[in-house]
Amino acid sequence: MTDQLNKITDQQCTNPPARYDDLSALMLNCTLTRSPNLSHTEGLLKVAEGIFQANGVRTEILRPVDHEIPAGLAQDYTGIDGYTRDEWPAIQAKIDACDILIVGTSVWLGEKSSVCNRVLERMYGYTHNFNDKGQYRDYGKVGATLITGNEDGVKHCAMNILFSLSHIGYTVPPQADAGWMGEAGPGPSYMDAGSGGPENDFTNRNTTFLVWNCLHLARMLKDAGGIPAHGNQPEAWDSGCHTDFHSPEHKR
Numbered sequence: 001m002t003d004q005l006n007k008i009t010d011q012q013c014t015n016p017p018a019r020y021d022d023l024s025a026l027m028l029n030c031t032l033t034r035s036p037n038l039s040h041t042e043g044l045l046k047v048a049e050g051i052f053q054a055n056g057v058r059t060e061i062l063r064p065v066d067h068e069i070p071a072g073l074a075q076d077y078t079g080i081d082g083y084t085r086d087e088w089p090a091i092q093a094k095i096d097a098c099d100i101l102i103v104g105t106s107v108w109l110g111e112k113s114s115v116c117n118r119v120l121e122r123m124y125g126y127t128h129n130f131n132d133k134g135q136y137r138d139y140g141k142v143g144a145t146l147i148t149g150n151e152d153g154v155k156h157c158a159m160n161i162l163f164s165l166s167h168i169g170y171t172v173p174p175q176a177d178a179g180w181m182g183e184a185g186p187g188p189s190y191m192d193a194g195s196g197g198p199e200n201d202f203t204n205r206n207t208t209f210l211v212w213n214c215l216h217l218a219r220m221l222k223d224a225g226g227i228p229a230h231g232n233q234p235e236a237w238d239s240g241c242h243t244d245f246h247s248p249e250h251k252r
Contacts, residue, residue: 021056030116107149138169140226147179154179178206
């Protein structure tokens, strides 16, 4: 058993099953803190970034709070409702270009941040568009979430974020959430001295599993050309192709 475990450990540590250097990962840090000030959520995102980069994945961490992003569901608010500038379309272009999207957030009042809510709302405003196979636009992309805070709420926030991503078309891998929660109430946050956050084995393990599950799933989807375009094309449904659906007969 020990020899078998050593063999598995050697394979896990030195022999990844595929190459990932043609993939890209965008991490949206939905902190309330503007750059260049310290973001504890970014500290955890950088743990994930290190694993991505070790495998040649192109990465970017972006703070939406640094940008002018009006609230709403329009694709571009420039010149609408009194807004002279809307920086969301440029961020959406980065989202569209990536293979893996990690949504990071802090927890406030037991919920994801207001910035995170706005990001998901603006992404939702694009969902009536289709990809080149006639599916909803986000089919074939992989999504996950990383969360920090000093109060409970990781799983609650993860449920909402991962559902939101799945609902608009993202594919969510196993164990697609990880986080760190400090002691309840005022106290050290993730990056503070003495917090134990960066050394927490449970968080580091789950973050590592999250990254690798994202890599594996993104590799499979890219190699397969995404989700097959069968039974999931809105325009085909509207044209009468209901793909094996038959209206049930209602008998009295």
